[in-house]
Amino acid sequence: MNILVVGGGGREHALVWKICQSPLVERVYCTPGNPGIGQMAENVPLAVDDLPGLLAFATARDIDLTVVGPELPLSLGIVDLFEEHGLKIFGARRNAALIEASKAFSKDLMKKYQVPTAAYEVFTEVEPAIAFIDRLGAPIVVKADGLAAGKGVIVAQTRDEAVTAVTDMLSGNAFGAAGSRVVVEEFLRGEEASFLAFTDGRNIIPLASAQDHKAVFDGDTGPNTGGMGAYSPAPVVTPAIHDQVMAEIMQRTVDGMAAEGRPYRGVLYAGLMIDGTSVKTLEFNARFGDPECQPLLMRLKSDIVPVLMAVSEGDLSGISLEWHDQAAVCVVMASAGYPGDYRKGDTIHGLDQAGALEDLFVFHAGTSLDQGRIVTSGGRVLGVTALGPTVRAAIDRAYRGVAAISWKGVHFRTDIGKKAMDRE
Numbered sequence: 001m002n003i004l005v006v007g008g009g010g011r012e013h014a015l016v017w018k019i020c021q022s023p024l025v026e027r028v029y030c031t032p033g034n035p036g037i038g039q040m041a042e043n044v045p046l047a048v049d050d051l052p053g054l055l056a057f058a059t060a061r062d063i064d065l066t067v068v069g070p071e072l073p074l075s076l077g078i079v080d081l082f083e084e085h086g087l088k089i090f091g092a093r094r095n096a097a098l099i100e101a102s103k104a105f106s107k108d109l110m111k112k113y114q115v116p117t118a119a120y121e122v123f124t125e126v127e128p129a130i131a132f133i134d135r136l137g138a139p140i141v142v143k144a145d146g147l148a149a150g151k152g153v154i155v156a157q158t159r160d161e162a163v164t165a166v167t168d169m170l171s172g173n174a175f176g177a178a179g180s181r182v183v184v185e186e187f188l189r190g191e192e193a194s195f196l197a198f199t200d201g202r203n204i205i206p207l208a209s210a211q212d213h214k215a216v217f218d219g220d221t222g223p224n225t226g227g228m229g230a231y232s233p234a235p236v237v238t239p240a241i242h243d244q245v246m247a248e249i250m251q252r253t254v255d256g257m258a259a260e261g262r263p264y265r266g267v268l269y270a271g272l273m274i275d276g277t278s279v280k281t282l283e284f285n286a287r288f289g290d291p292e293c294q295p296l297l298m299r300l301k302s303d304i305v306p307v308l309m310a311v312s313e314g315d316l317s318g319i320s321l322e323w324h325d326q327a328a329v330c331v332v333m334a335s336a337g338y339p340g341d342y343r344k345g346d347t348i349h350g351l352d353q354a355g356a357l358e359d360l361f362v363f364h365a366g367t368s369l370d371q372g373r374i375v376t377s378g379g380r381v382l383g384v385t386a387l388g389p390t391v392r393a394a395i396d397r398a399y400r401g402v403a404a405i406s407w408k409g410v411h412f413r414t415d416i417g418k419k420a421m422d423r424e
């Protein structure tokens with residue numbers, strides 16, 4: 001089988017790494033890929049939003065299955081386009097990917113189908129938004145409706161911060177068209193978790209639990225990022241919480257999407273806020289989480305290719321997933337300045353030493369090749385991911401890998417997995 005993976009970050013490196021282990025697979029291509037991916041698959045210089053180019057490539061190279069990593073091509077309709085041409089592709093169709101591409105849509109869907117979520121309203125005008133902010137009081141959360149690369153959410157500690165956020169978004173200064181509608185919602189307390197499931201639109205197969213670390217600095221301080229590290233399993237997702245999430249969040253959402261005429265196929269990712277026995281949905285994503293994908297796929301024992309194929313064919317009924325008992329921890333190493341403007345082009349040292357460690361894999365995210373050297377080229381550069389018999393052991397091993405790697409200005413959190421350790 002020939003497989004094409006669309007994307008070029010840490011998530012896609014993990015997908016390619018896992019897909020390459022399948023005995024069903026002959027050739028794996030990745031567009032655009034990255035230097036780490038290039039060590040195990042063929043990188044092809046096509047952008048993730050070049051839908052005609054990707055279609056032409058998949059047709060010319062007899063691709064049997066395309067697997068889409070990021071949200072942008074999904075929201076542009078890559079799945080619809082490939083299916084119209086009779087090609088198999090894993091991912092949500094455009095009308096289903098709206099669950100991530102529009103926060104107003106996903107909040108309205110949750111309300112209609114009784115999926116637990118924060119109280120909210122949607123606004124296109126500043127004045128009524130301010131009146132709502134005054135009614136709920138701070139802290140309060142302001143979200144740009146559209147895709148904003150994980151940066152469209154302001155958790156406002158004061159009324160003034162919230163008013164500034166809605167004003168900036170609605171007047172078009174911040175996030176452009178993505179901010180022409182805003183969701184203002186109740187602030188939720190608790191501990192976050194990422195809950196992912198494969199679905200064919202009817203059957204739902206949950207992945208193992210995971211937890212991301214969104215804030216840039218230790219102790220969940222500083223601005224939010226795409227994610228500074230993740231681990232699996234996440235003990236905050238107890239068996240009781242798991243059952244509650246499946247019944248009240250995943251099942252209702254998948255059924256609701258089907259009832260709306262937007263059957264959801266692919267991987268559905270719910271961002272959760274858990275407080276005791278209460279679980280609420282912060283958001284949905286129409287894709288694997290990045291970096292959650294890295295520890296999850298290191299723990300997945302089953303061949304992923306038949307699962308992705310079954311989803312793309314719309315029938316998950318014969319499929320089940322097996323997981324390694326070990327825990328996995330991924331520590332993201334980032335460029336100086338990230339999540340703001342960051343340095344690029346610094347030579348990365350120590351990749352070979354880290355790569356020689358057992359039960360550890362260094363996934364590339366923002367790297368590129370410069371005259372044979374691997375250099376930094378993105379905000380999140382590497383995801384050092386390790387397995388261990390306990391979360392604590394996996395943390396120790398991951399940080400041994402991190403310690404072997406360096407470049408000018410590198411930064412990373414030193415407390416990835418601490419919340420799980422506190423519960424172990």
Ligand code: AMP
Binds near residue numbers: 153271283
């Ligand atoms: P979202 O993209 O909607 O998941 O929001 C990004 C991050 O903002 C989340 O991971 C949370 O850390 C935070 N956040 C979003 N909504 C809320 C809320 N209602 N209450 C508290 N924190 C929130």
Ligand code: GLY
Binds near residue numbers: 226289290
């Ligand atoms: N790590 C969070 C996300 O992928 O959205």
